Amino acid sequence: MDEKEWAGSVLKLIQGRLKEPNLAISQGSKLPYGSEVLAYTGSEPNKHNTISYETDLLILEQLEADIWKPRVVVEIKLGKITTHDAITYSEKARTHKNVHPYLRYGILIGNRQHYPLPGRLFRHGAYFDFMQSWTSGRPSAIELNDFMAMLFDEVEASRNLEEILYNSRNPNRKRYTLLHRPLRLK
Numbered sequence: 001m002d003e004k005e006w007a008g009s010v011l012k013l014i015q016g017r018l019k020e021p022n023l024a025i026s027q028g029s030k031l032p033y034g035s036e037v038l039a040y041t042g043s044e045p046n047k048h049n050t051i052s053y054e055t056d057l058l059i060l061e062q063l064e065a066d067i068w069k070p071r072v073v074v075e076i077k078l079g080k081i082t083t084h085d086a087i088t089y090s091e092k093a094r095t096h097k098n099v100h101p102y103l104r105y106g107i108l109i110g111n112r113q114h115y116p117l118p119g120r121l122f123r124h125g126a127y128f129d130f131m132q133s134w135t136s137g138r139p140s141a142i143e144l145n146d147f148m149a150m151l152f153d154e155v156e157a158s159r160n161l162e163e164i165l166y167n168s169r170n171p172n173r174k175r176y177t178l179l180h181r182p183l184r185l186k
Contacts, residue, residue: 001078001137003078004028006078009138011026013144014148022062023062024060025057025060027056028054031052031054031073031096033096033098036048036051055073056073056076058070058074059072059073069100070100071102071104072105072106072155073104074106075092075105075108076110079111079112086124090125090128093129102161103158104155104157106128106129106131108134110133117132117133130154132147
């Protein structure tokens with residue numbers, strides 16, 4: 001099984017477990033990571049070139065019929081992950097977050113057998129919000145439950161970040177005096 005086929009099988013596992021009717025998952029969706037301004041009218045941009053990367057899995061929130069927001073991206077790898085992979089995927093996360101600052105981004109590695117997450121992923125995956133590995137291509141019940149709980153936490157984190165970023169000047173906004181990003185290991 002190649003990574004695209006495996007991503008499709010992971011999609012099917014997740015799809016039936018999304019608790020909220022307005023959450024959906026897609027495979028291979030292109031998500032913008034940049035917008036180049038090609039021309040201006042006065043001081044306003046009038047011509048853009050949007051550049052995008054394909055995502056392995058994208059959890060999105062459907063707001064209306066044709067309106068949606070990206071919430072969580074999951075990059076998919078099978079077996080080992082190289083230093084180059086870690087750097088490349090982390091950079092991809094960074095560029096997507098420049099355009100969608102509320103987006104959560106992570107990696108799922110399958111077929112790791114008894115090996116833990118590799119140290120190179122911790123060292124070079126600076127822009128990942130989460131990382132998980134599964135022993136095989138098909139998760140155990142515990143692995144799947146952990147993954148789903150984490151995905152729902154990430155959707156909620158995305159919503160909270162969006163609210164903080166875009167309502168900061170609203171007089172009726174939620175007011176926070178503490179932000180803590182815990183590190184949870186298992």
